Amino acid sequence: MFLKDYCKEVLGAVQSLLTGMKRTGYYFTHHKEIITQQYPDNKDTLVLPERFRGEVIMPHNEMNEHRCTGCTACELACPNGTIKVITKFDITPEGKKKKAVDKLVYHLEMCTLCNLCVSSCPSDAIKMEQTFEHSVYDRKLLTKVLNKPGSKIMEGIE
Amino acid sequence: MNGSTIIFYLLAALTLGCGMVAVTTRQIFRAAIFLLFSLIGIAGIYFWLDYEFIAAVQVVVYVGGIVVLIIFSIFLTHQAGEQLPKQSLRRKLLSVLASVCGFLLTIIQVWKYSFTKSAGTPVEPSVGNIGRRLLSANADGYALPFEVISMLLLAAMVGCIVIAMKSPTAVVSKENKAQPEMVTIDQKEQKILVEEEIGEV
Amino acid sequence: MWSFSKIAGIIDNWLNQTFSPAIALTIEMVLVGVLVIGLFALLGLVLVIMERKVSAYMQIRLGPNRVGPKGMLQSLADTLKLMVKEGLTPKGADKFLFNLAPFVAMIGAMLVMAPIAFARNFQMWDLNIGVLYITAISSLSVIAILIAGWASNNKYSLLGAMRSGAQIVSYELSAGLSILAIVVLTGSLQLSDIINAQANGWWIFKGHIPVVVAFVIFLVTVTAETNRAPFDLAEAESELTAGFHTEYSGMKFALFFLAEYINVFIVCAIGATLFLGGWMPLHIGSWQGFNHVMDYIPSSLWFFGKTFFLIFVIMWFRWTFPRLRIDQLLNLEWKYLLPISMFNLLLITIMAIMGWHF
Structure with missing residues (x-):
């Protein structure tokens, strides 16, 4: 019984770690998602989010x-x-x-x-x-x- | 004098010099670090002798294990950063005398012993060979010391666990006695608190 | 075709023809030393920019992109900055040990470089206990951290040093056991033997699931041994400022920083050698045609490709997982990694004795 719980715990941990790595791996390979604004360079085209407060x-x-x-x-x-x-x-x-x-x-x-x-x-x-x-x-x-x-x-x- | 001899003397100087500083310094942490370098020098001499296995084991056991333990115990001791008090002259002289005696004893034994070239072919110090020797029960096997040492280590580990573990009987009795009281106190306090709150309202 | 071993052979021949053997040997040693230092400097530059770029892309950022094309010279600029910075020694510090610690860290990292095979027949020292030597010398790195933490005369440094000491000493166990898995399968501690044993397939493919488990445990433990996130308790920014190198600045800090990256490279090189075949190209059993095609790719490329892949995986860990607490860290080692790796070693031993691997 103990062994079953132990194995379950280990497998669950591995699975959750892999889920996290999948997310970062997705971002790493999908450069379109990048949200960096290269500010002084893109002054003319800069679009601020609707909720930004200045x-x-x-x-x-x-x-x-x-x-x-x-x-x-x-x-x-x-x-x-x-x-x-x-x-x-x-x-x-x-x-x-x-x-x-x-x-x-x-x-x-x-x-x-x-x-x-x-x-x-x-x-x-x-x-x-x-x-x-x-x-x-x-x-x-x-x-x-x-x-x-x-x-x-x-x-x-x- | 060829390169090999120069390297030997360099290693010997490192070992002896660091050993000397280790016993004369008045800061205990520095002593540990110089002991470490001295032990590394000995490992270097093993490498120089082409006994790589012993050298690596020297590094694993002494440098990676024992010196780290020593450093840890220094970290955990009180006032470890301060300089140790100066030793009295009598103590210094006595310790010098003791070490000189030990040195002389060793040197005399080494001089007396006539080193003869061994007749048999030298044993290749490969890992497989060492392993077979270590576990063989033949005349020149080391099975018995190996087993004895493993027993010793087992005893040490069991001892560690016994020291580190709280004795289960004491804990149980304490829990049995202590817990109801704790609960009642808690309940009383809670009651008082609740009453106070109600009173305030 | 040019290969590393060929170039080395030509240089060796030329030196032996022009000078006497002793002088030739001395020159070769100096040359190797200079090359290792050059490799260190290059690796430092490459790995730092790689880390920053990888972290940036994983966090949906761009990362450094101002200095040089696509920001590739950023780490060079950083190095220049570190070189001209003043190396402060705090008051009350043990000056001698404080200045010694970064060099111990670097020398420890340098020594481990010796038995690593960079390409076919291109190895500094193929000693017969290569794997044991590596585990032995890599235990020196903890000494540098302990010295630095103590000599700084700073509570954060001391706490960081204690943490990393406990961490490295306990994680060395499972790292050793997972390395031992490959030693059991190969029957040799010599790195060249281990690589040659993988001529018909890498161990990670030949050794079924137990070797994969050993590989995963190896990756986790070396991440911990190099003090990298999620195991970077020794330098946890949010708790200990910078841990053992809080008080270091300028070039001394740079040496610690460099030693960290060199250690990452070394453990990844060892992982690549043990589990992924080192410089051995991807061979599959007796598919002669396929193996010949793979042989056309230079062995050094295979080695560096595998090593950098593992470095990438370790960086991936770093930028994905949050930092562990100290009790979680020790639980992970003593309750999970150690029992699993012991059981795994038992399985692998049975597999090696029965000859169940390919």
């Missing part, structure tokens, strides 16, 4: 309008204080005061690209961009204001 941006349309309401949900969601929302009060045509975003300050140097701000945004105002060549000589350049100067909120976003 930095947070705020899309604006052609009339310099964004979708941010200044609700600070992204600031609250950020685990390491990367986003700072500075709000102001606009006067609506009806004469009411309305909260709006003045500056959405984004510290790229602190960002871990966890995507929590994007998923917490109720009005889909921010999203992840795929740019990744962020290196600069001055750290201050990594602190960005996401809303463009003079931009205002789109019609119909509450």
Whole structure:
């Protein structure tokens, strides 16, 4: 009985090792599977995976309008204080005061690209961009204001 | 003086020099390493004598086995990296005297013995020959020493296993006594923990 | 046709005609030494680039591809870098032994080179106990590791050295038993006899399943003896930084690195000699025509082809399997490899006595 288990164990081990070797052997002989990107050389043709996250941006349309309401949900969601929302009060045509975003300050140097701000945004105002060549000589350049100067909120976003 | 003699003297110098350093150095690990080189020198002399089998066995047994064991035991001892204390002059003199006595005894025996050329044809030291000699029960066979040594090794192995094994009776009695207590303690502790949790809630 | 033995014979003739026999012998010895060192350097370069390329392709990468065509000069550039680097000796280290260890490793690897037959009639020293000599000298490699680990005055080095010592000493047993299988079948310890016994087929084909089992056990144990993954506990990066060569840098590190690859080459050469016939071309029994066709391929090509195939297999192991724990490692040896190889040796002995092999 013991001997049977022993032999079974040995054969099972050999089989599982061979399974592993088959996989690596397959990769060794199939060079089409290679995923290496020869980065600076293929800058023009580089295609990044869909889920790659480079930095947070705020899309604006052609009339310099964004979708941010200044609700600070992204600031609250950020685990390491990367986003700072500075709000102001606009006067609506009806004469009411309305909260709006003045500056959405984004510290790229602190960002871990966890995507929590994007998923917490109720009005889909921010999203992840795929740019990744962020290196600069001055750290201050990594602190960005996401809303463009003079931009205002789109019609119909509450 | 031909090349063969030069090689012999080189090997002898290696053996003796390393042996000398091995006994005079004050760092025990270095002593082991120089002992190793000394033993390699002896293996070299066997190679020089065309006794390849003995030479290889010398390397296997002494270099690969015994010196590695010595090094392991040095690794496992306490404070092995420190220098040994200086020996007193009396001890040094006594040990020099003892080794000189041993040397003289050997040298006198070697000089007294008149080496005669053996009449028979020299035995070819091939492996097959050695194996047959080792296991033959004839007049010049080595079957008896071989068996005696194998008995000795068997006894040593059994001894090792006995020392390394925990005595089964003691373990069983301990388990029988100890285990219920352990379980009760565990249960008590668990109960207390559970009660505390409930209390907190 | 040019062959290694022919070239060696011509050089030997010329030297003996021009100089006296003693001087000719000395020159030949120096020549052999230089050739061995050259072979070592070449092997180091080739095996390092081979390892990096094989690992890259197995991990779906490209590997080095910048220096030279397809990155083939990468290891040359690395060697240059290592040569100009400073060889540091840490404070508190045993300087003499620290500097000695890499050379012991290299000399051990060099000595094992002596009885290996590279081609037909091309062997440095065909001594009558070749296999025993190889097992004896290869046990020297552990000494270098122990010296290095001790002399570095570093806990990682010491732990690595202890581990590799335990590992090599225990795996030597099954390696010896699997080598013994072939010795039993051939009835000789001489490497040339073992190769000639495979003139009508390699042992791995002639010896049925037991020899295949012995071959597999040999491959596993030599992987362990050369301290390569999955048995690289002695230099486990994630646990011991770099094990016994943590403190080494520059050329001294390079010597250890080189000795590892040379040892891989040597054990693969021995495996190829014992189980795959060394330089013996693929012969099948009495198929005269087939055997003659195979003889047209030079014997050195056969030898290096087989050796590099085995090296590839060992690299394949390395880049497929994860590292073992120390208890798993010792379990594998004492509970599986050793009993199996002993039983296997018994089977092979019966087979050899009854003459059941081809």
